[in-house]
Amino acid sequence: xxxxxxxxxxxxxxxxxxxxDETEHDTExxxxxxxxxxxxxxxxxxxxxxxxxxxxxxxxEFDIDDREIDLPxxxxxxxxxxxxLDRIGSALEGIDPDGEExxxxxxKKGAAAAGAMAVGTWGSAQTAAGQDDGHGGxxxxxxxxxxRWGMTINLNNCDGCLACMVACNQEHNLSRGANWMYVxxxxxxxxxxxxxxxxxxxxxxxxxxxxxxxxxxARHTRSEDGLVLTDYxxxxxxxxxxxxxxxxxxxxxxxxxxxxESEVDDAHQIDDRGRxxxxxxxxxxxxxxxxxxxxxxxxxxxxxxGTTACEEACAMDxxxxxxxxxxxxxxxxxxxxxxxxxxxxLSEFPNRKAHTASTFKLMEERGTEPNVRxxxxxxxxxxxxxxxxxxxxxxxxTDDRKEVLDEGASATQGGESA
Amino acid sequence: xxxxxxxxxxxxxxxPIQTFSKRYLAALAVGLGLIGVWLAxxxxxxxxxxxxxxxxxxxxxxxxxxxxxxxxxxxxxxxxHGGIILSAAVRLLGMDTYQPVARLAELLTxxxxxxxxxxxxIHVGRPDRLVTSVVPAWPTRVQWSPLMWDVxxxxxxxxxxxxxxxxxxxxxxxxxRDRLPNLLDPLYDVLMIGYSEKEDEVVERxxxxxxxxxxxxxxxLLHGGVIPWLFALLPSMAGWAGGVQGPSxxxxxxxxxxSGIIIVAAAFRTAYGWEELIPDAVFRGLSQWLGFFxxxxxxxxxQQVITGIFAAPTTxxxxxxxxxxxxxxxxxxxxVALAMLYAFAASLRPELFSIRTMVALSVGVxxxxxxxxxxxxxxxxxxxxxxxxxxxxxxxxxxxxxLSALLGTIGIVVLxxxxxxxxxxxxxxxxxEDDHEEVSP
Numbered sequence: 001x002x003x004x005x006x007x008x009x010x011x012x013x014x015x016x017x018x019x020x021d022e023t024e025h026d027t028e029x030x031x032x033x034x035x036x037x038x039x040x041x042x043x044x045x046x047x048x049x050x051x052x053x054x055x056x057x058x059x060x061e062f063d064i065d066d067r068e069i070d071l072p073x074x075x076x077x078x079x080x081x082x083x084x085l086d087r088i089g090s091a092l093e094g095i096d097p098d099g100e101e102x103x104x105x106x107x108k109k110g111a112a113a114a115g116a117m118a119v120g121t122w123g124s125a126q127t128a129a130g131q132d133d134g135h136g137g138x139x140x141x142x143x144x145x146x147x148r149w150g151m152t153i154n155l156n157n158c159d160g161c162l163a164c165m166v167a168c169n170q171e172h173n174l175s176r177g178a179n180w181m182y183v184x185x186x187x188x189x190x191x192x193x194x195x196x197x198x199x200x201x202x203x204x205x206x207x208x209x210x211x212x213x214x215x216x217x218a219r220h221t222r223s224e225d226g227l228v229l230t231d232y233x234x235x236x237x238x239x240x241x242x243x244x245x246x247x248x249x250x251x252x253x254x255x256x257x258x259x260x261e262s263e264v265d266d267a268h269q270i271d272d273r274g275r276x277x278x279x280x281x282x283x284x285x286x287x288x289x290x291x292x293x294x295x296x297x298x299x300x301x302x303x304x305x306g307t308t309a310c311e312e313a314c315a316m317d318x319x320x321x322x323x324x325x326x327x328x329x330x331x332x333x334x335x336x337x338x339x340x341x342x343x344x345x346l347s348e349f350p351n352r353k354a355h356t357a358s359t360f361k362l363m364e365e366r367g368t369e370p371n372v373r374x375x376x377x378x379x380x381x382x383x384x385x386x387x388x389x390x391x392x393x394x395x396x397x398t399d400d401r402k403e404v405l406d407e408g409a410s411a412t413q414g415g416e417s418a
Numbered sequence: 419x420x421x422x423x424x425x426x427x428x429x430x431x432x433x434p435i436q437t438f439s440k441r442y443l444a445a446l447a448v449g450l451g452l453i454g455v456w457l458a459x460x461x462x463x464x465x466x467x468x469x470x471x472x473x474x475x476x477x478x479x480x481x482x483x484x485x486x487x488x489x490x491x492x493x494x495x496x497x498x499h500g501g502i503i504l505s506a507a508v509r510l511l512g513m514d515t516y517q518p519v520a521r522l523a524e525l526l527t528x529x530x531x532x533x534x535x536x537x538x539x540i541h542v543g544r545p546d547r548l549v550t551s552v553v554p555a556w557p558t559r560v561q562w563s564p565l566m567w568d569v570x571x572x573x574x575x576x577x578x579x580x581x582x583x584x585x586x587x588x589x590x591x592x593x594x595r596d597r598l599p600n601l602l603d604p605l606y607d608v609l610m611i612g613y614s615e616k617e618d619e620v621v622e623r624x625x626x627x628x629x630x631x632x633x634x635x636x637x638x639l640l641h642g643g644v645i646p647w648l649f650a651l652l653p654s655m656a657g658w659a660g661g662v663q664g665p666s667x668x669x670x671x672x673x674x675x676x677s678g679i680i681i682v683a684a685a686f687r688t689a690y691g692w693e694e695l696i697p698d699a700v701f702r703g704l705s706q707w708l709g710f711f712x713x714x715x716x717x718x719x720x721q722q723v724i725t726g727i728f729a730a731p732t733t734x735x736x737x738x739x740x741x742x743x744x745x746x747x748x749x750x751x752x753x754v755a756l757a758m759l760y761a762f763a764a765s766l767r768p769e770l771f772s773i774r775t776m777v778a779l780s781v782g783v784x785x786x787x788x789x790x791x792x793x794x795x796x797x798x799x800x801x802x803x804x805x806x807x808x809x810x811x812x813x814x815x816x817x818x819x820x821l822s823a824l825l826g827t828i829g830i831v832v833l834x835x836x837x838x839x840x841x842x843x844x845x846x847x848x849x850x851e852d853d854h855e856e857v858s859p
Contacts, residue, residue: 177475209653214559214562216551217558217559236543236544237543238542238565239483242476242483246653246803248478249477252468252475253467254473255466255469256467284467284468284542286543363803366654381732402474408469
């Protein structure tokens, strides 16, 4: 089940009143905003008017108003609006720009505000038409409500060049051996010496064991798009998620990260809810593939939404990322085209399936409902990993992380990191 | 088989409090030394992070993320079972033979649970967040995370045991106050707040119910429940899943617990010349229980090995084959089997029995159960269902930092008994005075 904090929108005002009463924030403000947010989503109220109407009270209540809105160009804005921007500016000035923690805490406060505005929050007003139920949508269906990020990886196209691994490591500032994207080269029974490849990301499961077992709710499913993320501010580093995951996609930060905090931009780390879930984890905390959450939140530009670093780096057209609930998204489109290219002969046997393309999800029998689909042959239980055409070392990658960690373990004084 | 120790006087009972020896100092030095060694290593871990352990990531990382820390956590919780189950059995089932060691067993529960908790603390990457993250998350996570079930049940168990102990020592302190050190009067005053002899009868009924709760909770929910469920419920590792883990974990807990009590009881008997207070019969009885629990342990291991190798699914078969090819596994089984054989032999031929041998075998059993549990955790992680990772086989040998924690926790238990035995009588007054004194008007 999802662990996301926002209850679904609805009209049961009393229930929301009780929820809001439990927070330290202004109940009436929350309820009023909730009602108006619904008007915004119904088109009865403009976003700008909504912003104006509550800005002062939000700043008074939370010190900052970080609702996302496309503010009008200052030149065209009425004098009142300039006042708004000025006030936002002065509110932001109160925050120490160098104090990462303080910025983070303010952003978290913003998220708390969003949580407090439980009734149709600003966020859900923006996406009210397609809010996901927190389960990432129906697993089997390609059509569903809201966004459900996922992948189709065509193993027949993969040539084991490892470019995706390199791109992922660089973009997320990963420590040596923390291969959020990992490409297996393997040989299987009955296939002779033929080498197959299996690029393995986090499967961003709809029914993910890791979110179930997390004792503190740090590992959670983001309700807006089904991403399985780790809140680095909450994680206690018990590693139960890692132990419960059937895919081995988790990489703990055992020591100091190779890339220090000062070199990682906040935009890559804090998601649109104000939670610290992106880029590499700090020491003592769990990390794994985020499906490039910073890209999906538009932090790297509009054009990067719906893309991932590994997909971008793949020259073989093997990785296709997109919204699985959108039938026209790259993963669905690729799968459809691939299947159409391999139509089955139904002339004599009309009950055959329409295509002969082999597709699978990794260890689907574990009941995790993965959101990564593969085209190609699933490795059998007897498949064995072999050396691929490109060695991990040649690409500057570390395969066996334990080697790096052992160096760190034997070092008695600082300086070692992994 | 009942033992009458009612002839023993009160002086004997408070002997640990009233004497002070070089041997005591030596034991204190050993306890503190072990803790010191661990602290020195642990400071390194705090400074550099968990990288100072030999843990690593499973999967492409070629290691195990859980190791000795978790194995030792399970082990200490197992030892903690004995105390209160034994004590509750004395109270509920009238097994008076064990009354002289009941409180020692309760104290062992408190000490062992503390050590288990400590292993959680040192296992996590961010111990500073244990309160700030866990407490706020409890209401929404407790119905989901088996780890949260664990924390909940262990905390409840600790509170029940501590309450049980706190209630029962008031009776003794009240009657032995004149023999207790004046220096600690403020402490006794706190322990005795609001005491009147009229409460004895009420307390007696209260602790009966607490004992009742404990004897249900400990076997069914703790080592027969939440601890094995940490593993048995996961979809990831072939060697972990399955309903046999509950009974299997419980058998390990009970063998470890009885071994622990035998060792602690023998140590006090030797140190304070308590041959009369804790007679041979207590140890003979305990060793028979150890033999019986060992048999159950071995039988459940047999179940797992047979179902794992006959016509098992590929991954389970592989995990089981690796397990039975591990020499340390057979050392563990051998140590438990040896204790079982000796206990049964000594039942048939009483002249074979010696407390010294039984203590040595108990240490062996504890080593065996620790080894078995660490192997269970580590080998489980090394042989996942996702067999492609076998390309990077993980090797794991605990680092000095991890091993030092084991020593440190043993030191804590030693220190705990040394300190507590100077403060309260570690054998109940009931053991030497058949019934409650008549409540004086």
